[in-house]
Amino acid sequence: SKPIVAIVGRPNVGKSTLFNALAGEKISIVKDHPGVTRDRIYADVTWLTNQFTMIDTGGIEPESKDLMLSHMRQQAEIAIETADVIMFIVDVRQGLVDADFKVADMLRRSGKPIVLVVNKVDNFDKFMPDVYEFYNLGIGDPHPVSASSKLGLGDMLDEVIKFF
Ligand code: GDP
């Protein structure tokens, strides 16, 4: 059967936008209001000759910081249990935050292949210095993308399929 790729990351980093960009259709709802995104959504993706199943683990994401961490722990556990490759999404606009380090630690300990995706890099010249900051997570090279402008997605997918 097809490899499974799970998308993990804090609320609002752009997981659903990225999922929709890769799925090529609106399956996962991008929220205007809290709680609009449906739970764990699957799509089949083809990249070059590779096919995989993608999961948006975001689901309904909490607003409060306390609940956010336990929610992210659940996301990470789902990804670690079910995925062959984990795409960990961070947000260049918000920069590195504590929750990113906590989730990165969990994912690293799992030993699963991780592709670190830095989203909202809508302008590569302008934001590249900020992208390098994410090396501090200690989970490898940060891959810049703009999910909303569909920039960098091919290079990112090349990294994902290397692990199949
Ligand atoms: P999720 O909570 O991680 O699923 O994030 P969403 O996909 O719902 O996106 C959260 C917000 O970030 C929305 O307002 C999106 O339009 C915005 N967003 C997503 N991707 C990008 C991007 O590449 N660039 C910018 N500037 N905004 C983005």
Ligand code: MG
């Ligand atoms: Mg979402």
